[in-house]
Amino acid sequence: MPGESARASSAFEAGFRIDAANARARTTKVLALDRPSAAVIGRLATSPWMGASFLTIPTEAPARDGAFSVSGWLRDLAGQTRNLADEIAGADQVVMVATAGENAEAASIIGEACSVRRIMTTGLILANSSTPDEALSRTLSHMRPWALMLVVASGEEYIEDMLTALRA
């Protein structure tokens, strides 16, 4: 007579697992921090997603003086302005995509906004084997303080797999 764990972990018993949705849909925001990354997410956005929306930022990071406002700072892929606070309100996860060597300082603005709201941030840096270490280092230094998870991927096809795995 097998023990309870033996019976419970059998293939036969696996057939009795509840076949119902076990989670609500997630709200995922994918933000490109630079022009090359914006092109990448533009291509990604053409695939069907569950609840992901894709946004870009102005090419230049704003000056961090009193004049800066995040209102209307983001853009959707149609070019319409979006408010950062509104976009991340209610987000379950925020993915920041950057390209090694590009300016990723905007990560601090997004990261700070997410940090205040306790929203999980993932940083994804696209860097291939020919990317100089210094270039990767620069982008990492911008991202590290603001990403609770960092991935350095050699190809953009990983982003699609990652977003699919995260039910974006």
Added chain:
Amino acid sequence: MLRKEQNDLLTQTGPDTPGGRLFRSYWIPALLARELPENDCPPVRVKLLSERLIAFRDSEGRLGLMDEFCAHRGVSLWFGRNEEGGLRCPYHGWKYDHTGQCIEVPSEPVESGFCKKIKLKSYPLIERGGVLWTYMGPANKQPPLPEWEFALVPDAQRFVSKRVQESNWLQAMEGGIDSSHVSFLHRGELNTDPLFKGAKANQYNLRDSRPVFEVVESAGGLYIGARRDADEGNYYWRITQWVMPSFTMIPPRGNHPVHGHFWIPIDDENCWTWSFDYHPTRPLTAEQVKAMEDGKGIHVKYVPGTFRPLANKDNDYLIDRAAQKAGRTYSGVEGIGMQDASLQESMGPIVDRTKENLVSTDNGIIMARHRLLKAVRALMQNETVPPGVDIAHQRVRSAAVVLPPNRPFIEAAKEALTVQEGTAHASV
């Protein structure tokens, strides 16, 4: 999550499956050398990648790994007589050499040459580092012999064990690259296990229970870095190596031996968990070896005479709920190895990944699946040799280092992450 067809691609490793073709690109551990301790010792049943095989060491010390069943009428050669340069079926005396070639059929005239027409499927079996390795792919694509550091150091610097895990290989291997579970499932062992405790850097683990993870592709697989705050504004990095398809090396602690695993499919619902400990520059101490034999560290205690863990699903893993409640263990199961295996076996023989809800800290697993799927497809479509076959991909180490902030760890720890002969591994 994975779609069903993706899950099938990675979890099915039998003959003529894409996942099976992937594993058949590599030398894989098959037996411990001590399972065939001497010439003409009894043969041993081996099941790998859903193929039933028999292993033996002949009169000249030649190693054989071949179809378990006699070609005559299907008798298991486990009953075979290992004598005079071959394995003889006890039913009608058919005899096979170490390559599976039938060399005698007593009922047929020798002059007929009948036995030359009979050959069992066989695979090369070689000894390196206390392990017998086999390669089950096409002979013309046989890669160079394995060069994992643990297998090349002197015997006294190494301890290797294996155990049966009653689940598919992939859910077992994913535990090895999932750094985020350590702070929960294994938290008790950091201070109590003799093979982990006492390292200076353990204070960083205890002080900062929320590491930040960085996953970076390597030539052979992945680096999985876990970053914690150290002193003076620096970071304490623990960098795990994953080399395809299923090798991991855990970052060291202090001057303890460094350890790691292979997960090798027996069939689609069972796998071997191979565990090794080694030190690059000195012998293991008698106390360390005793601890490993006693099932400490990543090793386990066994049902006597078997490779089945003593704590297993038939006895509910000897779960101790009082210990769980008291905080001595997190899950109630004792020992790092069985803490992992019990949970992974509970997922079912092959976990249904369509039901998963992964989170961002699962990116190590997500990236590993991505790389495996990519390698399987490239192998099937273009015969591309997968990562991990190249021996340069095997000459790797894990590392534990303190680095200044803002440096990519793969650049700053580049030397520490590759084998440097004659030097100890990078540890804190």
